[in-house]
Amino acid sequence: MSTERQMLSESVGRLLAEQAPTDAVRDAEGVGWLPELWQLVTESGLDRIAIPEEHGGGGGSLADAHAVLWQVGRNASPIPVAETGLLGGWALSEAGLPLPAGPITVVPDASGGAVRCTQDGDAWRLQGTGHRVPWASQSERIVVIADAGEQRIVLSVPTTEVSCGGELTLAGEPRETVSFDDVVVDADSWAEAPESVTHDSLLLRGALTRVTMMGGAMERAAEMGERYANERHQFGRPIAKFQAVQHHLVAVREEANRTAMAGNAALLAVEQGRPGSEFDVAAAKVVAGDSTRVLAARSHQLHGAIGVTFEYDLHLFTRRLHAWRDEYGSARYFAQRVARVVAEHGPDQLWPLITRSVAR
Amino acid sequence: MAFTPVQPVPELEELRGQVRKFLAEEMPKIGIEPGLGMMAGHSPEFSKKLAQRGWVGMAIPKEYGGGGASVLERFVVVEELLAAGAPLTAHWISERQTAPSLLKFGTADQRERFLPAIARGECYFSLGMSEPDSGSDLASVRSRAEQVDGGWNLNGTKVWTSGAHLNHYFAVLCRTSEGETRHQGLSQLIVDLSSGGVTVNPIRLLDGNADFNEVILEDVFVPDDMLLGEEGTGWKQVTAELAHERSAPDRFLSPFLVLEHFLREHEDWVDSERAADAVGRLVSHYYVLRQMSLSIAASLQAGDAPAVEASMLKDMGTLFEQELIEVVRSLVDLQPCRGSSSPFERLLGEAILTAPGFTLRGGTNEILRTIVARELTR
Numbered sequence: 001m002s003t004e005r006q007m008l009s010e011s012v013g014r015l016l017a018e019q020a021p022t023d024a025v026r027d028a029e030g031v032g033w034l035p036e037l038w039q040l041v042t043e044s045g046l047d048r049i050a051i052p053e054e055h056g057g058g059g060g061s062l063a064d065a066h067a068v069l070w071q072v073g074r075n076a077s078p079i080p081v082a083e084t085g086l087l088g089g090w091a092l093s094e095a096g097l098p099l100p101a102g103p104i105t106v107v108p109d110a111s112g113g114a115v116r117c118t119q120d121g122d123a124w125r126l127q128g129t130g131h132r133v134p135w136a137s138q139s140e141r142i143v144v145i146a147d148a149g150e151q152r153i154v155l156s157v158p159t160t161e162v163s164c165g166g167e168l169t170l171a172g173e174p175r176e177t178v179s180f181d182d183v184v185v186d187a188d189s190w191a192e193a194p195e196s197v198t199h200d201s202l203l204l205r206g207a208l209t210r211v212t213m214m215g216g217a218m219e220r221a222a223e224m225g226e227r228y229a230n231e232r233h234q235f236g237r238p239i240a241k242f243q244a245v246q247h248h249l250v251a252v253r254e255e256a257n258r259t260a261m262a263g264n265a266a267l268l269a270v271e272q273g274r275p276g277s278e279f280d281v282a283a284a285k286v287v288a289g290d291s292t293r294v295l296a297a298r299s300h301q302l303h304g305a306i307g308v309t310f311e312y313d314l315h316l317f318t319r320r321l322h323a324w325r326d327e328y329g330s331a332r333y334f335a336q337r338v339a340r341v342v343a344e345h346g347p348d349q350l351w352p353l354i355t356r357s358v359a360r
Numbered sequence: 361m362a363f364t365p366v367q368p369v370p371e372l373e374e375l376r377g378q379v380r381k382f383l384a385e386e387m388p389k390i391g392i393e394p395g396l397g398m399m400a401g402h403s404p405e406f407s408k409k410l411a412q413r414g415w416v417g418m419a420i421p422k423e424y425g426g427g428g429a430s431v432l433e434r435f436v437v438v439e440e441l442l443a444a445g446a447p448l449t450a451h452w453i454s455e456r457q458t459a460p461s462l463l464k465f466g467t468a469d470q471r472e473r474f475l476p477a478i479a480r481g482e483c484y485f486s487l488g489m490s491e492p493d494s495g496s497d498l499a500s501v502r503s504r505a506e507q508v509d510g511g512w513n514l515n516g517t518k519v520w521t522s523g524a525h526l527n528h529y530f531a532v533l534c535r536t537s538e539g540e541t542r543h544q545g546l547s548q549l550i551v552d553l554s555s556g557g558v559t560v561n562p563i564r565l566l567d568g569n570a571d572f573n574e575v576i577l578e579d580v581f582v583p584d585d586m587l588l589g590e591e592g593t594g595w596k597q598v599t600a601e602l603a604h605e606r607s608a609p610d611r612f613l614s615p616f617l618v619l620e621h622f623l624r625e626h627e628d629w630v631d632s633e634r635a636a637d638a639v640g641r642l643v644s645h646y647y648v649l650r651q652m653s654l655s656i657a658a659s660l661q662a663g664d665a666p667a668v669e670a671s672m673l674k675d676m677g678t679l680f681e682q683e684l685i686e687v688v689r690s691l692v693d694l695q696p697c698r699g700s701s702s703p704f705e706r707l708l709g710e711a712i713l714t715a716p717g718f719t720l721r722g723g724t725n726e727i728l729r730t731i732v733a734r735e736l737t738r
Contacts, residue, residue, distance in 0.1 A: 238737075265365040354646045358377070
């Protein structure tokens with residue numbers, strides 16, 4: 001990581017930790033988010049750091065935005081940073097549509113006729129349902145990437161025009177059901193989707209945000225375990241002195257490193273625009289999901305009963321990991337995708353695929 | 361604890377292409393079937409051919425006959441050899457472990473004598489660490505050398521000495537004096553395996569092979585100039601050696617060919633959702649483990665000492681190796697036989713029988729975790 005990005009990451013980390021310590025995150029579960037924290041984050045431009053300046057963003061890189069997201073994971077911050085800048089805002093900006101000042105969210109998957117569009121002069125009428133839309137009620141606009149006949153369009157729908165509500169993730173973050181009941185989207189709020197904006201590119205971008213956030217949350221869980229094992233005494237000594245506990249600590253840190261590497265490697269491939277980078281992202285999401293299983297279970301085991309209480313912080317991270325691992329494509333889904341890439345390459349090219357090198 | 365991805369380097373990829381071309385041409389000629397990892401096969405002929413291309417002792421400086429190459433260049437060559445199942449066992453230890461040790465601790469004479477021969481692929485070393493009563497607790501070694509006129513008189517027994525019946529030398533960790541702590545007073549002596557008083561007895565392993573040996577040392581005379589490093593600093597030297605070997609691709613590539621040949625011999629695998637899930641996961645993990653190993657190599661190249669990261673990688677990599685074998689096995693309905701004409705079945709069988717060793721050799725995973733945990737809870 002460049003020194004500048006390191007400094008950005010550290011300052012964001014300080015901001016989130018000071019303004020929204022874990023007690024605040026815990027208390028936010030009733031409301032679903034932290035509006036005051038969001039205010040600070042958006043005033044500092046951290047939510048749209050990778051949006052080009054001409055569209056009202058910070059003009060930073062994808063890696064800068066991911067440095068912020070890492071801290072969102074590390075601090076379990078319940079705010080739509082990924083959705084506003086890297087997903088919904090990204091689609092609007094790519095399509096040349098104006099970005100609202102408030103939070104932006106996106107329908108994660110509006111393919112396959114989930115949201116139907118009918119043309120009405122310059123406008124489109126929307127009918128259908130968006131599922132598991134992050135922080136829909138809290139957002140100002142909901143972005144939909146929709147198929148309209150042969151066309152693919154990006155729509156920016158005011159939240160006031162839809163009805164939303166419903167589910168929370170396992171970590172208590174809103175993922176709402178949004179009903180589009182004959183919503184009219186005028187000419188200034190839709191555009192033809194550029195080549196870069198597809199159902200799949202949204203899915204892959206979303207998957208990468210989750211891997212980065214998971215890396216941050218895992219790092220925090222690992223640190224918590226290491227501190228706890230030193231502080232907690234049983235049989236007259238810190239439990240860190242017991243080999244059985246040491247093995248948990250090592251396994252947890254290994255998985256945290258594994259996911260960090262997966263996310264960093266995929267991010268680099270995407271940022272450099274390397275051909276076939278969907279493989280890197282898919283592999284990263286598979287690995288992050290598999291790591292969660294080990295890391296969450298062993299983190300809880302080493303913390304003992306205190307770790308399963310609401311009062312203790314560990315679950316703020318482990319529950320988010322369990323939620324994020326399945327968003328924008330589960331490990332199961334992406335394993336199938338990786339397999340298809342492997343099959344297309346054939347056995348001779350398995351090793352070149354793994355090493356991301358040219359065919360042999 | 362940063363794992364930073366390594367940017368692709370065009371020169372490295374060019375080197376990779378050359379190694380692949382060489383392997384495609386030479387592997388069929390050598391008459392040894394592709395094998396598993398560092399124990400794929402002992403072939404002086406292959407080692408010498410590889411050395412002619414400058415790919416043995418690459419990281420040895422040019423003044424000692426090496427290639428003066430970077431850590432990453434060596435990484436690329438090593439991973440390509442391992443992924444192809446090339447018979448690299450003959451030069452493996454001398455190239456990976458002895459050469460860096462000689463460079464760091466050896467005298468000018470020792471470097472002149474051994475390094476060019478190692479780089480030519482002609483001089484092979486074994487390890488001389490473990491003993492019957494000293495496994496994980498290496499500092500308890502009982503081999504002992506006493507100073508005599510012009511050298512040392514060495515007595516003791518070493519075990520698990522792979523290749524001792526084929527190789528030329530081994531660096532023996534032994535007690536040469538009594539220190540205040542048991543880590544003091546240990547030294548490394550370079551012993552010619554053909555010296556008088558050296559008896560090499562094969563230790564058959566459960567797969568029937570006898571690549572490992574017991575080496576009995578009875579009044580073996582070791583000349584003064586074969587003391588490696590200083591008298592009494594052997595412990596520091598062997599731990600430095602170990603840190604170098606733990607993150608390398610041999611710690612996750614041993615059963616790679618089992619997976620590759622599974623794909624070769626089961627063309628319709630992707631039609632099975634279960635097989636696709638399993639292969640998708642294995643390949644994803646391979647990709648990430650390799651990125652981790654590569655990033656540790658880059659960190660070594662930058663002059664850092666990522667000892668903890670390396671120990672973690674060995675733990676992760678070897679556990680993955682064992683997992684891979686069981687996962688692939690669960691996708692097929694067959695009874696692996698020795699000597700099968702199917703490369704997949706042959707390699708699977710070999711992998712099943714050698715897998716227990718993956719998490720033992722080079723420091724058991726339990727010992728590695730103890731090392732890592734100590735750092736994590738400092």
